[in-house]
Amino acid sequence: MQQVVGTAENITHWKLAEEQRRAANRTLAEQNDLFRQVIDTTPHLVYLKDGDGNYLLANQATADLYSLSVEEVVQTNVSQLPISPDDMARYLRADRQVMTSQRELIMEETFTRPNGEVVWFNSIKRPFQLADGTTRVLGVDSNITALKETQQALRQAKEAAEENARAKQDFLANMSHEIRTPMTGILGLAGLLQKTPLDERQSQYLDHIQHSADQLLVIINDILAMAQLGAGKVRLETTNFDLRQVLVASRQLLLPKAAEKGICLELELPPAEVSTLVSGDPYRLRQVLLNLLSNAVKFTDQGQVLLTCRRLSNPQEPLVFEFAVLDSGIGIPAHQLEYVFDSFTQATASTAREYGGSGLGLSISRGLVELMGGSITVESRLHEGSAFRVTLPFAQAQAPLPLSTPLAAPVGYYSLGPRRILLAEDNAVNQVLVNAQLGTWGCQVDIASNGREALQLFHHHRYDAVLMDIQMPGLDGVATARLLREHPDAARAATPIIALTAHALPGEAERYQAAGFDGYVSKPFQEEELFQTLVRLLTPPNTLVAEESAPVYSLAGIRRLAHGNEEFISRLIRVFVETTPPIVQELESALQQQNWPALSATAHHLKSSFAGLHMHPVLDIVRRLESIKPGTDHDLAEINSLVQQVRTVTDQVIAQLRRELPD
Incomplete structure (x- = not known):
C-alpha cells in the first residue's frame, strides 16, 4: 500500500498580489500611454x-x-x-x-x-x-511666432501711421505758410487802403475783399485746429481768470455781426454773490464760446441769441459751471442731432450752401471741451431754435484777481514814438505792409530780406525791436534769432525779438521761445495785435497812467465804420464828449444814494459808449457795476473805488478826445 504525502500552501495572496501588480502595470502603462498622448497632442x-x-x-x-x-x-x-x-x-x-x-x-x-x-x-x-x-x-x-509677427505688423503700421501723421503735419504747416503769407498781404493792404479816402463803391468793394478773406482765414484756422486735436497736440494752459470777463468779451466780439443781422445778442451772468474766479484755460473756453455764438448768430435770422452761465456745484464742491448758447434760429432736424459734432458736417446740404462754413466748429468745440474734462450737449427743434450746453470743471483760483487791471499808457494809442525797428522778411508784399504800419506809428524801419542781411544790419545799428519772419531762405528766423542773442554787447543781445510766422501748428510757440524770441504774432495778424505786442515789449515794467499820458482807448472801430469820413468821426467824438460826463455824474449820484437798480442801469448805459471806443479796462469795471443787484450785501468801499476809477479814466479819455477834434 502506497501512501502519498503532500503539502498544500495557500498562495491566494500571491496570486492576488500578482494580479494587482499586473493591474498596476496595466494602469501604469495606460497612464504612460495617456501621458504620452497628452504631451504629443x-x-x-x-x-x-x-x-x-x-x-x-x-x-x-x-x-x-x-x-x-x-x-x-x-x-x-x-x-x-x-x-x-x-x-x-x-x-x-x-x-x-x-x-x-x-x-x-x-x-x-x-x-x-x-x-x-x-x-x-x-x-x-x-x-x-x-x-x-x-x-x-x-x-x-x-x-508665439504668430503673435510676434502680429506685433511686428502692428509696430510697422503704427510707425507708418506716425510717419503719415508727420507728413500730414508737415503738409499742413507748409500749406498754412503758403496760404497765410498772401493772406497777410491781402488783409494788411486792405486795412491800409481803408485808411485812405474812398468813395462809396470803393468802400463796398473793400468790405467784400475783407469779408471774403476773413471767411477763408476762418476755414484755414478750423482745419488746422482739427489737425491739432487729431494729433493730440493741443496743450491746455492753467491760469487764474474771471469767467465774467471771458463771457463779456465773447459776446462783445459777436455783437457787430448780430447787429448787422438785426438780432439781439444777450448775456445772462451768474448772480453777483456767485464767485466766478477760477483757474483753467480762458483761451480754450473763449474759443468754444465763440464757435457756439458764431453758429448761433449765423443760423438765426430773427429773434435773439442768449449766452448764459450758471454754477452747478455747491460752494463746498469742486467748481462746475454750465455755459449755454440758446438761439431762435433754423434749428436742426431730429435725425441729424447725433451727427452735429462730426467733422465737416452740417445739418443739410442746403444749409451748407446757404450759410457756408467748413462744418468743423462744433467738432472742434467738442474736442476742446472733452480735453478740458467737460461735456457738450445739444437740443434742437426744426424751425424753432437750438440749445447747446457746455459743462466744465474748474479749479479754485489760487489768488484773488485785482479789482481792475492797472492802465498802462507808455505812449499814445497807435503811436510808438521814435523807435527804430529791424524787419527781417523775405516777402515783398509783407515788407510793404509792415513798413507802412510801423511808419504810421512813428517808427523808422530797416528791412532785411534774409537772415544774413538781418545779422549785418543788427551789428551795425542799434534797434528797439526786431520783427523776424520765421521761414526765410538760407538762414531762417530761428537760427538768426539765436545768432542775434550771441551779440557781445549784452544790452543789444537782449533786444526784443518778435516772431512773425505763417506757421500755426502746435509746439511752434514753444520752439520760438526756446530760440530766444520774446513774442509771437501769427500771420495774418491784426494791426492791433502787432501794436500791442510791441507796446508790451517796449514798455518799462509797472508803468502806470500818468496825469498827462494818453489814455487807453481806440478809434479803430469808429474809423472802420466811417470809411475815411472824418466829419462822421468828429461827430461821434463830440457826442461822446458831451453826453458821457452827465452819465458818470448819475453813476456817482446812484452810489451816494445806494440806489443799486439805478447804479446798475447807469453802468449798462455807459457800457455801450465805452465799448465803441474799445476802452477795455474800464469796460470790465462798468460790467461789474452793472452786475450789482439789490437785496444783497455790498462792499461800499469796493464799489466806491470802482466808480472813482470810471470817473478818472473817463476824464482822461475826454481830455485826449478833445485834442482829436478840429478847432
Whole structure:
C-alpha cells in the first residue's frame, strides 16, 4: 500500500498580489500611454533635460521642431541637434540658471531653423526633483511666432501711421505758410487802403475783399485746429481768470455781426454773490464760446441769441459751471442731432450752401471741451431754435484777481514814438505792409530780406525791436534769432525779438521761445495785435497812467465804420464828449444814494459808449457795476473805488478826445 504525502500552501495572496501588480502595470502603462498622448497632442514643446543639455523626455512637438523622431531626440545632447551655436548657448545658460536658483524662469526664446526662419517661443522652465533626489529642468514652450509677427505688423503700421501723421503735419504747416503769407498781404493792404479816402463803391468793394478773406482765414484756422486735436497736440494752459470777463468779451466780439443781422445778442451772468474766479484755460473756453455764438448768430435770422452761465456745484464742491448758447434760429432736424459734432458736417446740404462754413466748429468745440474734462450737449427743434450746453470743471483760483487791471499808457494809442525797428522778411508784399504800419506809428524801419542781411544790419545799428519772419531762405528766423542773442554787447543781445510766422501748428510757440524770441504774432495778424505786442515789449515794467499820458482807448472801430469820413468821426467824438460826463455824474449820484437798480442801469448805459471806443479796462469795471443787484450785501468801499476809477479814466479819455477834434 502506497501512501502519498503532500503539502498544500495557500498562495491566494500571491496570486492576488500578482494580479494587482499586473493591474498596476496595466494602469501604469495606460497612464504612460495617456501621458504620452497628452504631451504629443499638445502643440506646446514639453521636455525634461539635465544640466548638461541632455534630453531625458521630449514630446512630438519638440521632435518636430528638430525634424526628428521622439526616440532620436531623447538621450541626445543639444549639441548634437540642428541648433545654431547662439541658440544652444542661450538654452544651456537658461537651464543652468533654473537648476542653480531652484526657481521658475519665464522668458522668450528663439529657434533658428536651417533655412533661416526664426521661431519664437514663450518658455516656462522650472526645477523638477526626481525620486533619486537629482534635479532636472522641466520645460514647456509655447510657439508665439504668430503673435510676434502680429506685433511686428502692428509696430510697422503704427510707425507708418506716425510717419503719415508727420507728413500730414508737415503738409499742413507748409500749406498754412503758403496760404497765410498772401493772406497777410491781402488783409494788411486792405486795412491800409481803408485808411485812405474812398468813395462809396470803393468802400463796398473793400468790405467784400475783407469779408471774403476773413471767411477763408476762418476755414484755414478750423482745419488746422482739427489737425491739432487729431494729433493730440493741443496743450491746455492753467491760469487764474474771471469767467465774467471771458463771457463779456465773447459776446462783445459777436455783437457787430448780430447787429448787422438785426438780432439781439444777450448775456445772462451768474448772480453777483456767485464767485466766478477760477483757474483753467480762458483761451480754450473763449474759443468754444465763440464757435457756439458764431453758429448761433449765423443760423438765426430773427429773434435773439442768449449766452448764459450758471454754477452747478455747491460752494463746498469742486467748481462746475454750465455755459449755454440758446438761439431762435433754423434749428436742426431730429435725425441729424447725433451727427452735429462730426467733422465737416452740417445739418443739410442746403444749409451748407446757404450759410457756408467748413462744418468743423462744433467738432472742434467738442474736442476742446472733452480735453478740458467737460461735456457738450445739444437740443434742437426744426424751425424753432437750438440749445447747446457746455459743462466744465474748474479749479479754485489760487489768488484773488485785482479789482481792475492797472492802465498802462507808455505812449499814445497807435503811436510808438521814435523807435527804430529791424524787419527781417523775405516777402515783398509783407515788407510793404509792415513798413507802412510801423511808419504810421512813428517808427523808422530797416528791412532785411534774409537772415544774413538781418545779422549785418543788427551789428551795425542799434534797434528797439526786431520783427523776424520765421521761414526765410538760407538762414531762417530761428537760427538768426539765436545768432542775434550771441551779440557781445549784452544790452543789444537782449533786444526784443518778435516772431512773425505763417506757421500755426502746435509746439511752434514753444520752439520760438526756446530760440530766444520774446513774442509771437501769427500771420495774418491784426494791426492791433502787432501794436500791442510791441507796446508790451517796449514798455518799462509797472508803468502806470500818468496825469498827462494818453489814455487807453481806440478809434479803430469808429474809423472802420466811417470809411475815411472824418466829419462822421468828429461827430461821434463830440457826442461822446458831451453826453458821457452827465452819465458818470448819475453813476456817482446812484452810489451816494445806494440806489443799486439805478447804479446798475447807469453802468449798462455807459457800457455801450465805452465799448465803441474799445476802452477795455474800464469796460470790465462798468460790467461789474452793472452786475450789482439789490437785496444783497455790498462792499461800499469796493464799489466806491470802482466808480472813482470810471470817473478818472473817463476824464482822461475826454481830455485826449478833445485834442482829436478840429478847432
